[in-house]
Amino acid sequence: METPPVSPMGEKDTSQPQQWEKKPWENLDSTTQIRQQLQDPPSETLHLGVSPDPVTQILENTQGTEKLVSELEGDSDKSHGSTSKVTEGLQASDLWYCPDGSFVKKIIIRGHGLDKPKLGSRCRVLAFGFPFGSGPPEGWTELTVGQGAWREETWGEIVEKCLESMCQGEEAELQLPGHSGPPVRLTLASFTQGRDSWELETSEKEALAREERARGTELFRAGNPEGAARCYGRALRLLLTLPPPGPPERTVLHANLAACQLLLGQPQLAAQSCDRVLEREPDHLKALYRRGVAQAALGNLEKAAADLKKVLAIDPQNRAAQEELRKVVIQGKKQDAGLAQGLRKMFG
Structure with missing residues (x-):
C-alpha cells in the first residue's frame, strides 16, 4: 500500500497534490517535476536587479481573505477546472493569511x-503556475529580498511577502485574487542570511528610503502610479521605524503617496495620507488640495x-483649486435640488 509523502520535518503530508495539466511529450506531471528539481536544482540561476529596496509596502488591498480561503478549502461554487482538485479538511496550521488580504x-x-528570509537574503526559488506574463519565469530563479527591479512587477509584491513567511525547503500553494486557474506553486529551496529593518543603522534606512523615493518619482512620471505607490510605501515603512518626529521626508512621501492613491481610485486612503501630512504641516498646499479632491x-x-477654500486663502491664483471648488459647488447644488425634490414628493 502506498504511504503518504513525508515532509522534511518527518510529518506526513495528508494534503492531496495539485493536479497539473500534462503535455503530450511529458512523462511526469508538474508536481513530480517540481519535487525532483528541488532535490537536484540546476546550477544556472537568474539574477534580477541590484538596486537596494526596503522590504515591504503599505498599500491596502481591497480583496478580502474570506473568498480566497473558501477557494482553497474547496467551498467556492466556482470550479477551477479538472486540473485543480483542492484538498478539503485543511488544518489551521496549514494556512497562512497575508495580513493585507492579498493572498492565502x-x-x-x-x-x-x-x-526566514529578510532584507538582503538571496533566495533560490522554484515557481510554477503564475498567470502568463504576470509572474516570475517558471523554473528555478534567484531573487533577493528588498533588491531588484523584479519587486516593481505586479507579482513581485506578493512573491516577496510570501518568501518572507517561508522556511527553507518549504513548498506552498498561493491563491491569488482574481486568478481562477490552478493555485500558484512556490518553493523556497534555500536562502542566505539577511537583516531585519531594526538591525539597520539610521543612515542606512534613510539612504534606502531616498532611493525608493527617487524610484517612485521616476515611475510616477512614467505613468505608473501603482509602482510608484509601492516605492513610496516601502520608504515610509523604513522611516516609520525611526524615533519621532522622524525625518522631514516622511511628509513628502505621504503627500506623494496620496497623489498615487487618487489616481488609483483610492480616495479614502488618499485622505488618510493627507491627514498624516497636515498633522505636521497644516498649511501644506498639495495635501490640502488632494484631501479636498479625495473628500x-x-x-x-x-x-x-473647506480644504479647497483654505488652499485659495493661501494661494488665490491656484487654478486647480478654483476648478475643483467650482465642481464641488455645482455638485452641492445638484445634491440640494435632489433633496428638495424628494421632500416635495414626500410632503406634497
Whole structure:
C-alpha cells in the first residue's frame, strides 16, 4: 500500500497534490517535476536587479481573505477546472493569511528551521503556475529580498511577502485574487542570511528610503502610479521605524503617496495620507488640495469645500483649486435640488 509523502520535518503530508495539466511529450506531471528539481536544482540561476529596496509596502488591498480561503478549502461554487482538485479538511496550521488580504498560502511541504528570509537574503526559488506574463519565469530563479527591479512587477509584491513567511525547503500553494486557474506553486529551496529593518543603522534606512523615493518619482512620471505607490510605501515603512518626529521626508512621501492613491481610485486612503501630512504641516498646499479632491470623491462636499477654500486663502491664483471648488459647488447644488425634490414628493 502506498504511504503518504513525508515532509522534511518527518510529518506526513495528508494534503492531496495539485493536479497539473500534462503535455503530450511529458512523462511526469508538474508536481513530480517540481519535487525532483528541488532535490537536484540546476546550477544556472537568474539574477534580477541590484538596486537596494526596503522590504515591504503599505498599500491596502481591497480583496478580502474570506473568498480566497473558501477557494482553497474547496467551498467556492466556482470550479477551477479538472486540473485543480483542492484538498478539503485543511488544518489551521496549514494556512497562512497575508495580513493585507492579498493572498492565502497553503503549506504543502513544511520547511525546516525557524529562520526566514529578510532584507538582503538571496533566495533560490522554484515557481510554477503564475498567470502568463504576470509572474516570475517558471523554473528555478534567484531573487533577493528588498533588491531588484523584479519587486516593481505586479507579482513581485506578493512573491516577496510570501518568501518572507517561508522556511527553507518549504513548498506552498498561493491563491491569488482574481486568478481562477490552478493555485500558484512556490518553493523556497534555500536562502542566505539577511537583516531585519531594526538591525539597520539610521543612515542606512534613510539612504534606502531616498532611493525608493527617487524610484517612485521616476515611475510616477512614467505613468505608473501603482509602482510608484509601492516605492513610496516601502520608504515610509523604513522611516516609520525611526524615533519621532522622524525625518522631514516622511511628509513628502505621504503627500506623494496620496497623489498615487487618487489616481488609483483610492480616495479614502488618499485622505488618510493627507491627514498624516497636515498633522505636521497644516498649511501644506498639495495635501490640502488632494484631501479636498479625495473628500469630494467620497461625497463629503462640505469637507472638500473647506480644504479647497483654505488652499485659495493661501494661494488665490491656484487654478486647480478654483476648478475643483467650482465642481464641488455645482455638485452641492445638484445634491440640494435632489433633496428638495424628494421632500416635495414626500410632503406634497
